[in-house]
Amino acid sequence: MGERNTRQKDVIREALQGADDFISAQQLHARLEDAGEHIALATVYRQLGTMADAKQVDTVRLNGQQLFRLCNAGGHHHHLMCVSCGRTVEIDPPSEAWLQSVAQQHDFTIESHTLEVFGLCADCRAARGDCAA
Numbered sequence: 001m002g003e004r005n006t007r008q009k010d011v012i013r014e015a016l017q018g019a020d021d022f023i024s025a026q027q028l029h030a031r032l033e034d035a036g037e038h039i040a041l042a043t044v045y046r047q048l049g050t051m052a053d054a055k056q057v058d059t060v061r062l063n064g065q066q067l068f069r070l071c072n073a074g075g076h077h078h079h080l081m082c083v084s085c086g087r088t089v090e091i092d093p094p095s096e097a098w099l100q101s102v103a104q105q106h107d108f109t110i111e112s113h114t115l116e117v118f119g120l121c122a123d124c125r126a127a128r129g130d131c132a133a
Contacts, residue, residue: 006047008039008043008047009047009050009051011032011037011039012028012032012039012044012047012048012051013051013056013070015028015031015032015035015037016028016057016068016069016070017070018031019031019069019070020088021069021081021085021086021087021088022058022060022062022067022068022069022079022081022086022088023067023068023069023086024065024066024067024068025041025044025045025048025066025068026041028044028048028068029041029044032044048068051068052068056070057069057070057071058070058071058079060079060081060116062081062083062086062118063083067086069088071090077090077091077093078090078091078092078093078114078115078116078117079091079115079116079117080117080119081116081117081118081119082118082119082120082121082124083118083119083120084120084121084124084127084128085121085123085124087121087123087124091115091117093115094115099113
């Protein structure tokens with residue numbers, strides 16, 4: 001059964017293209033409302049869930065909230081994410097050999113993996129007065 005393309009999904013996809021960082025469904029809904037689009041919050045959640053299931057968007061959980069991002073890079077990729085402002089940078093993953101080595105050390109096989117690294121960006125550290133790198 002093919003995926004149905006709807007105007008709401010197109011509008012949500014366009015709004016995600018305009019977001020540089022991960023965004024919550026509520027934040028996306030507010031942006032859509034501000035732009036004059038009247039899409040129910042439940043529809044935004046449903047469409048984002050459908051897009052996530054179809055691997056059209058990446059998702060992460062931060063502070064108990066699911067966030068979404070349309071990633072332009074094809075294939076498997078990973079992120080470094082600021083826990084304060086949400087700034088997100090795509091990063092190169094550790095080598096597959098390293099992942100296999102860690103799995104073997106703990107008598108695991110790898111079925112799949114994700115790597116999201118959370119911390120503070122330089123701007124947020126400066127705003128807090130942190131000097132540590």
